[in-house]
Amino acid sequence: MSSSSSSALEMEIIFQYIDAHQSDFIKDLKEWVAVESDSIQPHLRKEVMRMMTLAADRLAALGATVNLVNLGSHQLPDGQVLPLPSVILGELGKDPQSPTVCFYGHVDVQPAKKEDGWNTDPYTLTEIDGNLYGRGATDNKGPVLAWINAVETFRALKLAMPVNFKFVIEGMEEAGSLGLEKLLEEEKQSFFSDVDYIVISDNLWLSNKKPALTYGSRGNACFFVEVECGSKDLHSGTSGGIIYEPLLDLIALLDSLVDSTGHILIPGIYDGVAALMEEERKSYESIEFDLEEHRNNCGVKKFRYGTKEEILLHLWRYPSLSIHGIEGAFHEPGIKTVIPAKVTGKFSIRQVPHMDTSVLKKQVRDKSFLWNSPNQLKVSMPLGAEPWLADVNNLLYKAARRAIKTVFGEDPDFIRDGSTIPVARMFQTVTQKSVMMLPIGAADDGEHSQKEKISRHNYIEGTKLFAAFFLEISKLHRNLYVTSQTETIN
Amino acid sequence: MSSSSSSALEMEIIFQYIDAHQSDFIKDLKEWVAVESDSIQPHLRKEVMRMMTLAADRLAALGATVNLVNLGSHQLPDGQVLPLPSVILGELGKDPQSPTVCFYGHVDVQPAKKEDGWNTDPYTLTEIDGNLYGRGATDNKGPVLAWINAVETFRALKLAMPVNFKFVIEGMEEAGSLGLEKLLEEEKQSFFSDVDYIVISDNLWLSNKKPALTYGSRGNACFFVEVECGSKDLHSGTSGGIIYEPLLDLIALLDSLVDSTGHILIPGIYDGVAALMEEERKSYESIEFDLEEHRNNCGVKKFRYGTKEEILLHLWRYPSLSIHGIEGAFHEPGIKTVIPAKVTGKFSIRQVPHMDTSVLKKQVRDKSFLWNSPNQLKVSMPLGAEPWLADVNNLLYKAARRAIKTVFGEDPDFIRDGSTIPVARMFQTVTQKSVMMLPIGAADDGEHSQKEKISRHNYIEGTKLFAAFFLEISKLHRNLYVTSQTETIN
Structure with a gap:
């Protein structure tokens, strides 16, 4: 059996396991969504603290070493002093042959009240027509759990871990990631010293159906x-x-x-x-973006530009x-x-x-x-x-692209974000590592809005995507490593 | 004794009486200022009602027929329904040989609290260095009482009333004179049918020392x-x-x-x-207006124009x-x-x-x-x-000018107001009578501000001014009447 077909088999087993454990993964998400870990309203800070403990326990159950780093407290404009939630720094695996992938996510959420216009209780994950409604379902509890469950799948199947994992999980993202940048600076020479790649899954596809990889944002x-x-x-x-x-x-x-x-x-x-190069300009042509739908979502009569390409260029x-x-x-x-x-x-x-x-x-x-x-x-x-821009020819993007093709059967859109993604820029600037945004939520997930959801499909296929990505990045990284050695020998 | 010297003697007696009764007049004002007749704050509406009764009693004591006209109620933005204070329509004298002068004033006030920056309790009239501090002292309780006390002086001295008086006293001026215009419309053919002149004393001089007559306002x-x-x-x-x-x-x-x-x-x-006519342009030259002081009061570094004339032209x-x-x-x-x-x-x-x-x-x-x-x-x-403009060659202004010369020893400034004086325009439009603004307060009285005051000097000399004005308008009106008859005979 060739290496390629053995890896295809491994992938098949993993996907079957994930499909078979859908209910468990959704039960996990339901448990996390039930915690009102709203980092904005002071009276809910204790729920953020409780959420951090839940997440730390979940990582520990994977076998990870977990360090809850205390960031002290902060003062609100009204003078009230509140403790900052600790940031979780987790580590799993230390194989020197494997690349080390650091995953960033957050488990705090935006405020939500049923009377704001939800059809369901925002803190009770509810499935309707294949969508899982609840605050934090897509931003960012769903993607964090999908990553954890992808790792868990390897453990449960007793498969070798294809990469070493590091985790940075915070509880203040919706309130400005207070203290995070300082922590990254402090950990630059220690926690981050052996990190090769950083993956963030805290944004959405550009379309409702077509997967995407995000490589830049405006400042x-x-x-x-x-x-x-x-x-x-x-x-x-x-x-x-x-x-x-x-x-x-x-x-x-x-x-x-x-x-x-x-x-x-x-x-x-x-x-x-x-300057806009021909290659970049051409890349906009294949992007799936329904101008009319976007115009309707914005609620305006007319955009300043009439074509998809012009709109995306001016947004990104x-x-x-x-x-x-x-x-x-x-x-x-x-x-x-x-x-x-x-x-x-x-x-x-x-x-x-x-x-x-x-x-x-x-x-x-x-x-x-x-x-x-x-x-x-x-x-x-x-x-x-500052704006953020990653190199899409980087290994990280190649691996993610392959994993997307495997799981979703099509190439992703390479997209940017017109908004600022401070955390991507922050990780890139502080650690000097390659950073990729690998979203699994769809454009209509409504992060920060009423009726926030992630579809069952995206949650489960997203879990598969992460697992496939582990295998792809491992392979590409090892190839590069072997190639480098070969080159050295030649 | 000539008619002129007999009238000079009468004036002298009146002025002596007013000087001798200063304390009584100030006591009256103290009593009125003590009523928190704030028409803006709903919980003080009952004090406005009480103030209207006090004013009505004061007019009745002059011998006037007093009619308290019920205006119903109004609804606040929060849904609360409040009764509107009645408007006082008063009449004193019906001599067909005499002109009928209608005086408009209001006895409600702007809100005031000591902690807003008053040195004294705003509802306790307090004399400091010749100034009488208190909410409503100049806007408009002081001038209303000065007018009433001028009438009272004729009664006390058993002198013939030189004019017939009418009074329109309201309690909602600071809250937009709700219901007043409708009342004026309704009374156009009755109460106002025999009114010859309308006098309003609800504004200030342009200077701290020099008297003024106001003949226009911007819209x-x-x-x-x-x-x-x-x-x-x-x-x-x-x-x-x-x-x-x-x-x-x-x-x-x-x-x-x-x-x-x-x-x-x-x-x-x-x-x-x-178009700006030469006569009007020239009239600005003699106006007492300290540009530098005004600039300091506004708190700005520089005005758009450098001369008094340009400033007043652009304000008025x-x-x-x-x-x-x-x-x-x-x-x-x-x-x-x-x-x-x-x-x-x-x-x-x-x-x-x-x-x-x-x-x-x-x-x-x-x-x-x-x-x-x-x-x-x-x-x-x-x-x-709408803007308002009166004819300064009207009898009303001539009479007031003479009275000012008699009391203050100088000609008044003829001024306009850059702000809108809705009540002047309203009286002029509805009744089609001549309207004059005859202020007795000084520029620094601080109406609507903390530390509102009227000086003892302005209050007492203002009372004399009103009394002198009654004699002058009576004389001019009768002369006109006699001249008209003579002309008819010729």
Whole structure:
């Protein structure tokens, strides 16, 4: 029997086991979803703590060494001090011949209440028409359990583990991953020293049916522009006509940032944008993306562009500027004849590779100060989350692509995310390892929304995908290792 | 003794009486200020009711016939139904040879709490350095009592009443004069049928020391511009770059309304503005107005104009456009990467004589619809308060000018108000009588503010002013009447 057919047989046995244990895997997910591990509402913090213990126990049951790292506490805006949930650092296997794959996931969730518009209790996993509804089903408890159950399958079948596993599981992702970056920095030379690859499964496919691999995300540079004429609000009757009104200044400034086609008018801003190569441009053609469906989901009449390729290019690899609102101006219903004394415009630029965020900051400042008003102007960038881009020719993506082909019978879409994925960028920057986003949830899973779900199909096939990926990455990594040795010998 | 010297003697006796009864008049004011007749806070409505009864009793004590007109009730936004305070319609004297002067005032007040920054209890009238501090001292209890005490002086001295008096005293002015306009309409053919002149004393001088007569105010046309792309807010990551963002549209639209010099860019808007005649232009030269002091009061570094005349022209007789804020956009502290689906820009135009508000509404709509976006646009004008302009050559102003010269030894400033005075316009439009604003409070009285006051000097000399005005208007009116008869005979 050739190595290829022995591995095909092994895969077959694994898939059969996973299919046969569907009910157990769904029971596991039901147990996890039942924990209200909402990291945003302070009174539920103890449930996050309980969830971390459950996850740690589950890893220990795999045979992993589990370390719950205490991150101390944090203070809420109201002064309340809350303990931070520990981060789980887990390890399973130390075979020097095998690659070490680190999986990142989180087991905290967004808030959810039945009365927000759920058809079922959000903390009782409920299957309807092949979909498993519940808070955290797809974000991110389902994918974390799918990974764990894929590992468990090898253990249960007494198969050799194809890779060494590391786990980073946190409980504060929905609240900004407080303390995580510091922990990664601290563990760079220890926990991460022998990690070869990092896999994150905390996003969704672009389509409802076709699998995807995510290799990049835009950044998020947020700007505050504050204009102030004095310390007290004025009245449009007693001052209107003689004052340099801050809100008029601010609106002129905001209006000067972008034209009616969406083109950003900040000088130099497009200089840093990576040129679009033919290969990349061509890759957009095969992506499954229903423009009309996406337009309906957004609820708008018309997009700025008419083709799938233009839409995806402008969502993923060109910068965009959005204005979010104004602080300090009148915002309530009704009428108020106020001239606000201090207003702060808030906008953000979704920057893309290879824009430099510090250069962008300077460009925005230079543009803002091109004005002519006696009012005081302050420009700040309270957030400068960087874009992320991975090399799709990396082994990691090759292995995942093969595993997807095996499980789903088709090649994945190679996609980016128009939003920022801080954790991908953070892992890549801190550890300097290859990072891949390997989603198993479908586009319509409704993460963060009412009626969040993962389909039974995606949950179970996703478990198979992870198992197949372990085998593929192991094979490719060993081949590379052998090839390297051969080359050395030659 | 000539008629002129007999009237001078009468004036002297009246002034002596007023000076001698200062303490009584201040005691009256203290009693009225002690009533928390705040018409805005629902739980104080019963105090407004009590205040109306006090005022009615005070008029009855003058010998006036008093009618408390029930206006029913009104509903608050929270659903609570509150009774409206009755409006007092009072009458004193019916001499067909005498003119009938109707005085409008209000005895409700703005909210006040000591902890808001008062040095004294706002409901305990307190004299410090010649100033009488208390809520309602200048707005409007002081002036109402000054008028009543001026009438009382004639009665106490057993002098013939120079004019017939009518009184309209309300208790909802600070809450929008609910029901007043309807009452005026209803009483047009009855209560107002024999009224010759209407006097309102519910505003302030332009300066702290120099008396003023107010003959006009700007209007207030408020506009809402609503831009909507769909029913749900979007996210700048997943939609930024491909959406026609409503807030970008709105900001471009708002920015197109006015240039950096404050010039309004709505075509045709200046066509209706009354031409500035030499006589009017010259009248601004003598007005006492400290530009530097006004700039400090506004708390701004620089005005749009450098001279007193330009400032007053742009505050009083040229239109201005102010943007107040945006409803539906992000307005809180911090960051939110939202693309709001529906935003409503709120701006107002202080229109001036002889702009036509319905024409203005059309001009704003025409300008707004000059755009190119697939988003839905709605333009509305929820408020169109008209400007007001009186004829300063009217008898009413002549009489007041003479009375001011007699009491204060100088000619008044003829001023306008940049804000809207709805009640002046309302009385003029409904009754078709001559309306005059005859303030007795000084510019620094702080109506609506903490530390509201009227000075003892202004309160007492204001009482004299009203008494002198009764004699002057009576004389001028009778002269006119005699002249008319003579002319008829000739």
